[in-house]
Amino acid sequence: MVETQKHLIDHLGIEKLLSVVGGSMGGIQVLQWMATYPNKIYSAVPIATTLKHTPQQIAFNEVGRQAVMFDPDWRNGEYYGHSPPVKGLALARMIGHITYMSDTSMMEKFGRKTRADKEPFKFSADYEVEGYLRYRGDNFVKRFDANSYLYLTKAIDNFNLLNGLALNSIFEGLGAKVLVLAFKSDWLYPTYQSQEIVKACKLAGVDASYCEITSTYGHDSFLLETKQETQLIGGFLKSVTLGSGNGNQT
Amino acid sequence: MTKETHALEHKVISSWINNGASVLDLGCGDGELLSLLIRNNQVHAQGVELSEQAIHNCVSAGLSVFQQNIDTGLTEFSDKSLDYVILNQTLQQVKKPDFAIKEALRVGKKVIVGFPNFCYITNRLQIFFQGKVPVTPSLPYEWYDTPNLHFLSIADFREYSRKNKITIEDTAYIFKNRKIKLLPNLFGEVGLFLLSR
Numbered sequence: 001m002v003e004t005q006k007h008l009i010d011h012l013g014i015e016k017l018l019s020v021v022g023g024s025m026g027g028i029q030v031l032q033w034m035a036t037y038p039n040k041i042y043s044a045v046p047i048a049t050t051l052k053h054t055p056q057q058i059a060f061n062e063v064g065r066q067a068v069m070f071d072p073d074w075r076n077g078e079y080y081g082h083s084p085p086v087k088g089l090a091l092a093r094m095i096g097h098i099t100y101m102s103d104t105s106m107m108e109k110f111g112r113k114t115r116a117d118k119e120p121f122k123f124s125a126d127y128e129v130e131g132y133l134r135y136r137g138d139n140f141v142k143r144f145d146a147n148s149y150l151y152l153t154k155a156i157d158n159f160n161l162l163n164g165l166a167l168n169s170i171f172e173g174l175g176a177k178v179l180v181l182a183f184k185s186d187w188l189y190p191t192y193q194s195q196e197i198v199k200a201c202k203l204a205g206v207d208a209s210y211c212e213i214t215s216t217y218g219h220d221s222f223l224l225e226t227k228q229e230t231q232l233i234g235g236f237l238k239s240v241t242l243g244s245g246n247g248n249q250t
Numbered sequence: 251m252t253k254e255t256h257a258l259e260h261k262v263i264s265s266w267i268n269n270g271a272s273v274l275d276l277g278c279g280d281g282e283l284l285s286l287l288i289r290n291n292q293v294h295a296q297g298v299e300l301s302e303q304a305i306h307n308c309v310s311a312g313l314s315v316f317q318q319n320i321d322t323g324l325t326e327f328s329d330k331s332l333d334y335v336i337l338n339q340t341l342q343q344v345k346k347p348d349f350a351i352k353e354a355l356r357v358g359k360k361v362i363v364g365f366p367n368f369c370y371i372t373n374r375l376q377i378f379f380q381g382k383v384p385v386t387p388s389l390p391y392e393w394y395d396t397p398n399l400h401f402l403s404i405a406d407f408r409e410y411s412r413k414n415k416i417t418i419e420d421t422a423y424i425f426k427n428r429k430i431k432l433l434p435n436l437f438g439e440v441g442l443f444l445l446s447r
Contacts, residue, residue: 168328177314179309180316195318198316198326199325199326202316202326202327203326203327203328207296207314208314208316209305209308209309209313209314209315209316210315210316210317210318211302211305211306211309211316211317212302212317213302214302228306231306231310232306232309232310234310235306235309235310235311235312236309236310236312238310238312239311239312239313240312242312
């Protein structure tokens with residue numbers, strides 16, 4: 001993915017990017033930019049992301065992939081021209097959505113609220129959380145291709161910036177300024193993974209900042225806590241542009 | 251602590267630091283000291299702070315800081331990788347001051363420690379005459395609402411350094427916004443130490 005982006009900036013004639021910013025899978029791409037093209041970026045902001053997926057993260061992705069592949073409509077990926085595997089993909093999205101939230105955020109959003117016309121043993125979506133997940137799943141299939149889902153989740157699982165390398169060597173020679181952001185309630189990409197990114201930066205002598213934002217939204221926080229992120233990233237980018245901070249003032 | 255005392259503390263610290271050095275400030279707060287050191291000493295500055303709001307302010311000011319609890323150690327720094335590590339007005343608020351000092355000495359070639367002297371004369375008088383835990387400009391908190399977990403005096407810190415074979419390279423004691431030399435454990439409101447090992 002980063003190769004494609006690199007081709008694009010070359011095509012556009014952009015010498016060096018002011019910043020590469022992204023959360024989750026976007027954050028993985030930020031880390032790849034830092035490692036592969038250290039001289040092409042002035043700064044980087046990896047958000048709620050990781051140097052490599054843990055077995056737990058791979059496990060959730062695998063359950064999602066299995067849901068797609070169990071759908072008879074998947075037809076080993078040859079579903080184009082037929083009806084696509086919408087049931088499997090919707091189920092994969094439902095599982096995904098649970099991992100993007102937190103116990104607290106689900107309690108706040110849904111509680112145990114039920115529909116007025118609930119029918120307990122017809123297994124319809126009686127609880128609001130059930131309705132929400134079904135709605136999310138059904139909506140997702142309208143805009144997402146099942147095979148893309150398989151390839152993207154597999155690409156994330158295969159990403160491993162360490163890959164046998166020492167932690168202090170992956171960002172060696174990176175001159176960019178780095179701001180790492182993580183969220184306290186994010187259990188899908190726990191804060192220790194972001195701290196490891198900071199550690200890799202520090203060990204390589206990279207100028208890095210780390211902020212752990214208090215939020216109850218779980219992994220979704222990076223899409224929702226926009227006010228705090230705007231303030232932090234705004235200030236950070238200003239310092240990158242103005243060259244304020246370390247050693248640049250006389 | 252008055253503003254003037256803080257300013258003097260910062261001035262002393264700045265005078266101990268070589269130009270262009272690498273500095274890590276543990277418990278850097280809003281980054282006031284780091285900004286001063288970048289301006290005055292052209293240091294390569296980094297800070298560690300626990301408070302989220304303080305980290306926000308530092309990042310907005312363009313400082314390189316990370317949010318972490320010092321009590322978990324400084325694993326992201328290799329031995330003697332920094333010229334100076336600063337523990338100013340921090341030591342009394344960490345859970346394990348002994349560990350914090352030793353980690354600072356591990357990663358830093360020199361360590362600067364600054365703390366309010368619990369045996370400062372005003373504190374002694376308050377304990378003696380009022381029979382109450384002192385509440386003073388350098389220790390402005392009530393017992394039930396204080397971030398301070400440890401109380402130490404200048405004499406305590408000297409004894410600690412001797413026992414742990416830490417070299418005290420320089421000292422500064424502040425009384426009523428100026429530096430003093432006479433009876434520091436009695437008249438020093440704040441003690442500052444430049445250490446190495």
